[in-house]
Each structure stands twice: as structure tokens, then as C-alpha cells.
Amino acid sequence: MSDSVTPVGLAVPTTTPVTNGHSEETKDTTHTPSQRYLSTRGGSYGLSFEEVVLKGLAADGGLFIPEEVPALPRDWESKWKNLSFSELALEILSLYISPSEIPTADLKEIINRSYSTFRAPETTPLVTLNEKENLYLLELFHGPTFAFKDVALQLLGNLFEYFLVRRNQGKTGRNRHHLTVVGATSGDTGSAAIYGLRGKKDVSVFILHPKGRVSPVQEAQMTTVLDANVHNLAVDGTFDDCQDTVKALFADPKINSTLNLGAVNSINWARILAQTTYYFHAYFALTKSPSYKPGNKIRVVVPSGNFGDILAGYFAKRMGLPLEKLVVATNENDILDRFWKAGKYEKKPVKGAAAEGGIAEDGAKAHEDGVKETLSPAMDILVSSNFERLLWFLAYEYAAGAGMDDEWNRKQAGQEVEAWMKELKTKGGFEVHQEILKAAQTDFESERVSDEQTLETIKDFYSNGGYVLDPHSAIGVAASLRSIKRTSPAETHHISLATAHPAKFANAVDLALKNEAGFSFDTVLPEEFIGLEKKERRVRTVPKGAGWEGVREIVEEEVEAELKGVR
Numbered sequence: 022m023s024d025s026v027t028p029v030g031l032a033v034p035t036t037t038p039v040t041n042g043h044s045e046e047t048k049d050t051t052h053t054p055s056q057r058y059l060s061t062r063g064g065s066y067g068l069s070f071e072e073v074v075l076k077g078l079a080a081d082g083g084l085f086i087p088e089e090v091p092a093l094p095r096d097w098e099s100k101w102k103n104l105s106f107s108e109l110a111l112e113i114l115s116l117y118i119s120p121s122e123i124p125t126a127d128l129k130e131i132i133n134r135s136y137s138t139f140r141a142p143e144t145t146p147l148v149t150l151n152e153k154e155n156l157y158l159l160e161l162f163h164g165p166t167f168a169f170k171d172v173a174l175q176l177l178g179n180l181f182e183y184f185l186v187r188r189n190q191g192k193t194g195r196n197r198h199h200l201t202v203v204g205a206t207s208g209d210t211g212s213a214a215i216y217g218l219r220g221k222k223d224v225s226v227f228i229l230h231p232k233g234r235v236s237p238v239q240e241a242q243m244t245t246v247l248d249a250n251v252h253n254l255a256v257d258g259t260f261d262d263c264q265d266t267v268k269a270l271f272a273d274p275k276i277n278s279t280l281n282l283g284a285v286n287s288i289n290w291a292r293i294l295a296q297t298t299y300y301f302h303a304y305f306a307l308t309k310s311p312s313y314k315p316g317n318k319i320r321v322v323v324p325s326g327n328f329g330d331i332l333a334g335y336f337a338k339r340m341g342l343p344l345e346k347l348v349v350a351t352n353e354n355d356i357l358d359r360f361w362k363a364g365k366y367e368k369k370p371v372k373g374a375a376a377e378g379g380i381a382e383d384g385a386k387a388h389e390d391g392v393k394e395t396l397s398p399a400m401d402i403l404v405s406s407n408f409e410r411l412l413w414f415l416a417y418e419y420a421a422g423a424g425m426d427d428e429w430n431r432k433q434a435g436q437e438v439e440a441w442m443k444e445l446k447t448k449g450g451f452e453v454h455q456e457i458l459k460a461a462q463t464d465f466e467s468e469r470v471s472d473e474q475t476l477e478t479i480k481d482f483y484s485n486g487g488y489v490l491d492p493h494s495a496i497g498v499a500a501s502l503r504s505i506k507r508t509s510p511a512e513t514h515h516i517s518l519a520t521a522h523p524a525k526f527a528n529a530v531d532l533a534l535k536n537e538a539g540f541s542f543d544t545v546l547p548e549e550f551i552g553l554e555k556k557e558r559r560v561r562t563v564p565k566g567a568g569w570e571g572v573r574e575i576v577e578e579e580v581e582a583e584l585k586g587v588r
């Protein structure tokens with residue numbers, strides 16, 4: 022366990038209960054500040070890990086963050102450097118989860134079980150992509166659904182199960198706590214959540230995907246799971262429409278009080294926490310490699326959409342992992358890149374032909390709502406949920422400059438985030454103070470990568486070395502190459518995150534490699550995908566114009582059928 026904590030908050034409020042305008046919670050003093058949670062919009066102070074994992078989204082619409090980010094224990098480097106992935110996860114998670122909530126032996130068993138499903142012995146292996154440039158690839162796709170989401174969702178599924186078994190001891194029938202998970206996906210979260218939760222007792226899982234906008238393999242992975250507790254909903258719209266529907270359901274007191282909603286998207290804090298492990302694991306793998314010399318800098322480059330993956334890196338950095346920069350890599354849906362360039366976070370209006378679903382100037386198909394359909398569909402996201410968590414930290418630090426006490430700083434941060442989110446909703450965007458932008462640029466850089474550059478990158482790395490990148494990972498690699506040009510490879514090592522297996526995105530890979538001598542898609546096709554498209558499917562289409570209320574009706578009806586044993 023940690024023997025000290027680095028405050029994002031300095032003073033720990035000690036009064037019980039805490040009233041915050043949104044909710045009144047009883048503070049649990051058996052947990053350290055890094056084991057208690059607050060909301061980015063100022064409410065819900067003092068919640069425990071179990072509460073935030075089961076609630077998913079705070080009552081005020083904000084996202085949960087720990088009251089303080091724990092610092093690393095003394096000698097962490099020597100103590101942790103030879104640990105396996107699961108052992109490392111136990112050390113890190115124990116900083117955020119009190120043993121009074123999950124006894125260490127139980128947490129260890131949950132973690133071991135979660136990562137026993139991975140095909141690679143290292144769980145997330147680090148491979149050398151370009152030795153001369155000191156460019157490494159962190160392969161995060163060795164879990165059951167071949168995408169990085171498995172790292173968090175295998176664990177989250179087991180955590181849900183653990184909490185529910187404990188809550189339901191001795192209870193029968195309608196007295197049992199039944200969790201209704203609702204999630205939005207652009208392809209990968211959905212299948213990873215379904216594989217993490219299929220067949221689990223006392224959980225129903227509803228996954229909303231944008232109809233026709235996920236890859237054929239992703240669609241087949243989700244809809245061929247026929248377990249009674251799994252429900253796929255195809256929505257006529259974009260990923261953002263699905264995400265907005267999920268958030269509207271969480272904000273609805275009616276369904277929340279009757280169905281106990283749970284979240285699997287990266288709005289759920291456990292998703293972020295679980296992902297911090299691979300930043301540490303990659304750090305140790307790199308620093309033990311012969312090419313790394315003490316004092317070398319490390320940059321991690323992350324293909325980003327909802328900002329959950331890179332946010333885990335930000336937490337690792339705040340804890341004390343020596344990462345020089347985190348590089349955000351976006352596709353042509355570039356709201357994040359535009360923020361880092363100009364300090365404006367705004368949905369971009371799409372004009373002319375593109376607005377009608379035609380072809381935009383840079384060749385990508387766009388829709389009325391501004392989302393472009395790119396070759397990296399899992400990142401076709403207009404508004405990044407987790408950016409709100411980073412905004413809280415930026416606002417908090419800005420407030421701290423005023424020299425007031427910590428309670429005040431937190432209150433200011435919550436109010437600022439709430440105001441920004443309101444502007445985003447009502448005006449489509451907001452601008453931050455230059456000092457806040459500067460602070461964001463201290464930890465992060467950003468790059469935007471077009472479809473054309475994505476294809477070129479896939480092609481280059483196949484023809485020079487035979488590595489087949491998926492389009493999302495290729496975006497990270499293209500951004501890494503630009504970052505390498507700005508730094509000296511002798512001094513700075515780059516770790517680029519490979520977020521999915523290439524076989525999930527046959528279209529882009531084929532487009533890039535079809536004319537390459539000797540390339541055949543069969544060589545990258547895992548046996549798990551063979552025959553997948555022919556299997557029986559179950560999916561329900563949400564009627565056009567049904568809105569979130571229509572989805573609520575479907576969810577209520579299907580859960581009722583499940584509980585009655587009709588399904």
C-alpha cells in the first residue's frame with residue numbers, strides 16, 4: 022500500500038455527512054482519500070469504490086474521480102519491476118480500493134481470473150516496431166475480443182459479479198439486486214462488455230451500437246452472443262447518439278430507481294483504473310530493454326476517441342510514473358486535436374455536401390451532426406466523454422493558483438466543469454483560459470491523422486518489417502513518427518498503443534495491403550473469427566425517432582421478460 026499521497030486535493034474534509042447541493046452522502050472514514058470519490062461537477066462526495074463502480078455516472082451528470090491521486094510507494098521501481106501483469110495490477114488497484122471493501126485475497130483472485138483469459142503470457146506485450154527510432158508498440162489486443170477494452174472489461178465484469186454475489190447473499194427473487202448495464206459502442210466496448218458479462222447472474226447488459234457503422238467483425242462479435250442476459254440494440258444514428266442516450270438514461274430518475282443502471286463505458290471509473298496497469302507494465306518492459314539508458318525520456322502515444330485510454334496514462338503520470346508526454350492521436354474527428362492546438366473544445370459544424378452525408382473536402386464522408394465516417398470507426402466520436410475528467414484537474418489546478426483552501430479549489434473546479442459542459446450542450450463548444458491550455462500542453466501533445474496517412478502507415482510497416490497494423494493503431498504510429506521528428510530518438514523512446522487486432526478491420530487493412538506482394542488477409546485472421554459471420558444473431562433495431570424514451574421502454578420490457586424467465 023502507498024505510504025503517502027500526492028494531493029490533487031490538499032486537505033481532506035472530515036465532516037459527516039457532506040452536503041454538496043446535489044446529494045448528501047455519509048463520509049466513510051475507513052478509506053484513504055484515494056479510495057473515496059467525488060464527481061467532476063461538484064457533487065457526490067465521499068462515495069466508495071463499490072458505489073462508483075455500480076453507479077457508473079454521478080447523480081449530477083458528472084464523472085467520478087478519486088478525491089486524491091495516490092503517490093507511488095517508496096521504492097516502487099525496485100519492488101514492482103519484475104512483477105507479472107496481474108501482480109502489478111494488484112499493487113496499483115490496492116492504492117484505490119480499500120481492503121475493507123475488497124479483501125486483498127479476493128482482489129487478487131478477481132485480477133488473476135480476469136487476465137487468465139488473455140492469450141499472451143505477458144498480457145500486454147511490448148514489441149519493437151522500429152529499433153533505430155526507438156519506437157515500440159504496446160499490443161493491447163490479446164484478450165477475448167481482440168481489442169484493448171478487454172483489459173478493463175474482463176476485470177469490470179468480475180467486479181460486478183463480486184459485488185452482486187455479496188449483496189445478494191440470502192436473497193431470493195425480486196429482492197435480489199439486479200444490475201441493468203447500458204452501454205454505447207462504436208464497436209469494441211460492446212463486444213468486450215458482452216464477453217465480460219455474458220451469462221453472469223443478476224446482470225442484464227444492453228449495448229447500443231450505431232447501425233451499419235461498426236465493422237462487420239465487430240457487429241458479428243456482439244450479435245452472435247445469444248446468452249439470455251445479452252441485448253444488442255442497433256440505433257439509427259452515430260456513436261454520439263448512442264452515448265447521449267446512455268447518459269439520458271442515467272439522468273432519468275424513473276429507470277434508475279427501478280432498474281439499478283450500471284455503466285461499462287469509460288464513464289465507469291473502474292475502466293480507467295484497470296487501464297493504468299499497462300502504462301506501468303510497458304514502462305518496466307521498456308526500461309529493462311538494452312536500448313534504454315537511465316535518463317532517457319518516454320513518450321506514450323495513444324489513438325484517442327472517448328479519451329479513456331489516454332486518461333489512464335494521465336493518472337499513471339500523476340501517480341509518479343515518469344512519462345515525459347502523452348500524445349493524443351485522433352482521426353479526422355479531431356475535437357481533441359483542435360483543443361490542444363487552440364484551447365477551444367467545439368463540435369465542428371460540417372458545411373455543404375458533407376452536411377448532407379456527401380464527401381467533405383478532405384475526402385471523408387460526413388454526417389449532419391459533424392461525425393465523419395473514417396477507416397478507424399471505433400474513434401468516430403464527436404464528443405469525448407472522459408475529457409471532462411481532465412478538465413476537472415485543469416480547473417482544479419487553475420483554482421489552486423488563487424491561494425484559497427482545498428475545499429474552495431474543488432468547489433471551483435466542479436463549478437467550472439459544470440459551466441463548460443453547459444456551454445458545450447447549449448452552444449456546441451467552449452474556450453478555456455490560455456493558462457489552462459498551457460497546463461494541458463505540459464502533459465500532452467496532439468496529432469490528427471487522416472485516412473490517407475492511416476493507409477500509408479499500414480502499408481509502410483507491412484512492407485518494412487511485415488507488421489500488420491490495424492487502422493487505429495496505425496493512427497498512433499503515424500503520430501509517433503511525427504513526435505519522433507520533434508525529439509531525438511537517442512534520448513526519447515516512444516511507446517505507441519496498439520488498440521485492436523487488424524483482423525477486426527478487414528476493410529482498411531485490405532485497402533492498404535491488397536496490392537502488396539504476398540499479402541493475404543488469411544495470415545492475420547485468428548481462428549476465433551473463422552465462420553463468425555455465419556453464426557445465428559440476435560439484435561433489436563431501435564425504431565427511428567424512438568429517442569432515449571423508446572430505448573427506456575425496450576430496456577424495461579426486456580429486463581422484465583428476463584426476470585420472469587421468459588427469455
Ligand SMILES: Cc1ncc(COP(=O)(O)O)c(C=O)c1O
Binds near residue numbers: 210324325327328
Ligand atoms: C480500437 C480502438 N482504438 C482506439 C479507441 C479510442 O480509445 P478511447 O475512446 O479510450 O480514447 C477505441 C475506442 O474507444 C478503439 O476501439
Ligand SMILES: N[C@@H](CCOP(=O)(O)O)C(=O)O
Binds near residue numbers: 205286
Ligand atoms: N471506441 C469505443 C467507444 C466507446 O468508448 P468507451 O471507451 O467510453 O467505452 C468503442 O469501441 O465502443
